[in-house]
Amino acid sequence: MATANKNLSVYDKTSIPNAKDFRFGIVVSEWNTEVTEGLYNGAIEALLDCGAVKENIVRWDVPGSFELTYGSKKMIATKKVDAVIAIGSVIQGETKHFDFVCSATAQGIKDLNVLTDTPVIFCVLTDNNLQQAIDRSGGKHGNKGTEAAIAAIKMAALGN
Numbered sequence: 001m002a003t004a005n006k007n008l009s010v011y012d013k014t015s016i017p018n019a020k021d022f023r024f025g026i027v028v029s030e031w032n033t034e035v036t037e038g039l040y041n042g043a044i045e046a047l048l049d050c051g052a053v054k055e056n057i058v059r060w061d062v063p064g065s066f067e068l069t070y071g072s073k074k075m076i077a078t079k080k081v082d083a084v085i086a087i088g089s090v091i092q093g094e095t096k097h098f099d100f101v102c103s104a105t106a107q108g109i110k111d112l113n114v115l116t117d118t119p120v121i122f123c124v125l126t127d128n129n130l131q132q133a134i135d136r137s138g139g140k141h142g143n144k145g146t147e148a149a150i151a152a153i154k155m156a157a158l159g160n
């Protein structure tokens with residue numbers, strides 16, 4: 001189902017474990033800050049709404065989405081977190097750079113999920129233009145940060 005047919009911010013709390021005992025890392029890209037801050041706000045609000053404690057959430061900022069992989073890897077290695085949310089916004093420009101950044105970031109985060117025991121949630125918007133990113137970071141299609149937070153809680157609880 002395309003995002004256009006699904007509000008990213010809608011979730012059923014009865015189907016989500018309480019997050020009070022979990023520690024979360026959030027790595028945020030500084031590119032397209034207005035978008036990534038909207039994603040971060042959606043994620044924080046959902047985590048707290050589902051019982052997470054502010055003191056159990058650590059945030060690091062990285063220059064761009066390409067650096068999300070390293071930032072998430074370092075977060076896992078140095079902080080005791082139960083899940084990491086990697087937040088970025090990649091917007092198509094004039095060149096093929098978009099394709100390489102999106103692919104490398106997706107592959108890097110996928111690799112962390114394979115190579116480590118800590119789930120890393122892919123909260124990276126890959127949009128054709130700024131409006132699409134705004135629509136998915138608290139706009140008319142909801143907030144992918146909210147969606148990512150719910151995924152982080154469910155993955156942190158997996159197997160418990």
Ligand SMILES: Nc1c(NC[C@H](O)[C@H](O)[C@H](O)CO)[nH]c(=O)[nH]c1=O
Pocket residue numbers: 029031032063064065066067088089090091092101
């Ligand atoms: N154009 C965007 C970038 N580009 C920067 C890269 O992510 C990276 O920081 C740089 O290549 C140095 O390694 N990053 C985004 O997150 N969003 C963009 O739209």
Ligand SMILES: CC(=O)[C@@H](O)COP(=O)(O)O
Pocket residue numbers: 090091092093094095096097098099101
């Ligand atoms: C995703 C990018 O790196 C891109 O926004 C950079 O823009 P351009 O392709 O015009 O250099």
